[in-house]
Amino acid sequence: MKYDRILLISIDALSKKYEYLFEDYFTTKYDKYRSTATWTLPAHLNILCGIPFPKLFIVSRMKDYDKYKDYASNIPTIATLLRDFDFKSRAVTGGGFMSSFFGWGNDWDKWETTEDSRNEWCGEKILPKKNELLFLHTYYVHNWFHANAKMKEAFLETKNKLDAGLPIDQKKYRALLKEGEKEYAKRAAFLAKKLSWIKNINRHTLVILLSDHAELFFGVGSFHHGNLALKNKKIFYVPLLLKENTAQKTVVTDYMYDYLIPKLIFDKLELPFESVAKRVLRTNAELKNELAMIYHSRFWKLLAFLRKIKKNSLFFRWQSCRKQKLLANE
CATH class of the missing domain: 1.20.5 (Single alpha-helices involved in coiled-coils or other helix-helix interfaces)
Known part of the structure; x- marks a missing residue:
């Protein structure tokens, strides 16, 4: 087996536009990697289970979230597949759509979540142990609108009006887009700097950094993510970077999709792969x-x-x- 440790990092809502901030720490870049969902829950089901979930394509309003309760609880993830090869699994997530409320952690050895952004994992050095899959997830970039009370209020007001199909103040909207993207870029750069420890990580560790969906600041129909960003295909353009046991830099130009991540991990570990669907x-x-x-x-x-x-x-x-x-x- 080529690697005996796996570190999978998901930076929620990180657009491919800011991939360059992280590239120096990695050896392989997938130039045509695409997400197939526009919000957190289905995208991570694709990534961790290897099954596309088209019925979850459109995000529901918060009042409908209960219908997705325990949604992931009966779906085997890559943790189950790796257990056959004596790998343990541990996750540290930002909660929300990645919390146990939605069924996450059902087949993991340990699944930690936090609902308090002040205690959220934000690039600090955490390493997998031998024969362990470590999954790290953060909303830090995703939550750009939490920068201050004024921005959060403007964001929620705009989002609620757009969701309801109501008219918005275009001047305030343009100001939100401008200030929002500035804060977003600032957060992406901050996180990239904090993750510099990846460059010197153990050579027996396969490191994968990706995102579940992008974040858009182009205007109506191409704003934020979820159902507010369905008119712009760039919502699906996200980074996929690998740190492999080689000094050679590689750019993969073939198309690659989020639901193929489990197979990619098994291929890199040189282990026989059986998809969740075939296993079931x-x-x-x-x-x-x-x-x-x-x-x-x-x-x-x-x-x-x-x-x-x-x-x-x-x-x-x-x-x-x-x-x-x-x-x-x-």
């Missing part, structure tokens, strides 16, 4: 065969038992005696 189908088939064998065995046991009862019954004995007498009289 195989497991169900094996269970079906096992149940069939059990029922088959029980059927013959039951038949033998009934025959035994029949032989020992008074009616059967009387019938046997009667047959013997009839044969004797003949």
